[in-house]
Amino acid sequence: MSKIKALVVDDSKIMRSQVKRALDQLMIAEFEYEEAMDGEDALSKFNDDIDILFVDWNMPKMTGVEFARAIRDKGYADIPIIMVTAEKSMGKVDKALNEGGANEYITKPFTADKMAKAISSYFDDNGNIATGNGDEGEKKSFFSSILNS
Amino acid sequence: MITEELKKADHIPAEICDIVRDSVINTFASICGDTPQYEDVSEEEKGPLNGIIGNIAVFNPDLTFTLMIAIPKETAFKISEAFIGMKLPFASDDMGDLIGEIANILAGDVAANIEKVGFRGQSSLPTATRGSDLTLFMPNKPPTEKMKFSSSCGDFLLNMAMSQSR
Numbered sequence: 001m002s003k004i005k006a007l008v009v010d011d012s013k014i015m016r017s018q019v020k021r022a023l024d025q026l027m028i029a030e031f032e033y034e035e036a037m038d039g040e041d042a043l044s045k046f047n048d049d050i051d052i053l054f055v056d057w058n059m060p061k062m063t064g065v066e067f068a069r070a071i072r073d074k075g076y077a078d079i080p081i082i083m084v085t086a087e088k089s090m091g092k093v094d095k096a097l098n099e100g101g102a103n104e105y106i107t108k109p110f111t112a113d114k115m116a117k118a119i120s121s122y123f124d125d126n127g128n129i130a131t132g133n134g135d136e137g138e139k140k141s142f143f144s145s146i147l148n149s
Numbered sequence: 150m151i152t153e154e155l156k157k158a159d160h161i162p163a164e165i166c167d168i169v170r171d172s173v174i175n176t177f178a179s180i181c182g183d184t185p186q187y188e189d190v191s192e193e194e195k196g197p198l199n200g201i202i203g204n205i206a207v208f209n210p211d212l213t214f215t216l217m218i219a220i221p222k223e224t225a226f227k228i229s230e231a232f233i234g235m236k237l238p239f240a241s242d243d244m245g246d247l248i249g250e251i252a253n254i255l256a257g258d259v260a261a262n263i264e265k266v267g268f269r270g271q272s273s274l275p276t277a278t279r280g281s282d283l284t285l286f287m288p289n290k291p292p293t294e295k296m297k298f299s300s301s302c303g304d305f306l307l308n309m310a311m312s313q314s315r
Contacts, residue, residue, distance in 0.1 A: 011274070012246050012249070012250045012253075013243065013246055014232075014233060014243060014246045014247045014250055015250055017233065018232075018233065058253065058272055058274060059274075060274060085257070086253045086254040086256065086257030086258075086272070087257050087260070087261075087272070088257050088258055088260070088261035089260060089261040089264050090261075091264070091269075092261075107257070108250075108253075108254050108257070109179050109180055109232070109254060
């Protein structure tokens with residue numbers, strides 16, 4: 001099992017710790033973490049070694065959706081972007097999906113189970129990022145099914 | 150309900166108060182594990198606040214709802230144990246971070262629910278203030294509402310103000 005490099009972006013240190021703790025509890029992969037305090041910080045720390053992004057919305061300097069859009073605009077169409085945010089309105093979810101290009105949306109506070117439900121499809125049985133998850137249409141329909149459940 | 154009606158109101162409409170009350174209950178139920186009870190605020194509790202105050206606003210260009218969650222010291226300890234599994238030092242930056250984040254989660258719920266009655270707003274970034282004898286002081290004396298809740302994590306208060314955005 002190779003390590004999955006996750007970039008956790010949140011202006012709250014407590015919430016970054018919560019995301020890391022939930023991921024470690026899942027045991028679906030072995031993670032190593034990079035952390036960023038806002039979108040600008042995340043952009044400066046993003047590189048080709050990052051496998052998956054966990055991104056808050058409401059942050060100073062650059063929001064999570066702006067950061068997600070910037071990553072997509074750089075040509076990273078397949079990297080999973082998981083929004084982890086307190087924003088709950090359907091308009092915000094829609095914006096994250098369609099403007100930001102996020103793949104999943106987890107609302108705070110969250111449990112490890114909630115995290116598992118959102119991200120398990122992005123990993124194969126060996127704890128690697130699953131291939132074939134790059135189909136945006138497929139992701140959106142999975143995303144919508146969660147929203148409507 | 151539309152923003153124009155709210156701008157003319159000399160008190161926070163009961164519909165908005167109910168939404169905020171329910172959001173507080175939902176937010177703290179998901180953190181503490183039980184459903185907080187809404188209680189009457191005593192005369193003594195109408196006075197200055199003590200503990201840590203999580204401050205945040207839900208606003209649009211016309212109106213701002215300011216939310217201040219006042220968490221007493223003992224309640225803050227229990228919330229930290231419930232939320233992150235350990236007792237944070239009361240005077241630590243992490244405790245301020247935690248209470249600010251809880252204010253952020255509450256504001257997200259409030260914003261989503263008041264949107265359903267026609268107020269489309271967004272959340273500010275949260276801040277946290279620690280101290281005693283803290284008094285809410287806002288220019289032009291906007292309408293305010295104070296609520297008290299009890300939960301397995303202890304009692305806490307919410308102060309809400311509705312003012313015109315500047």
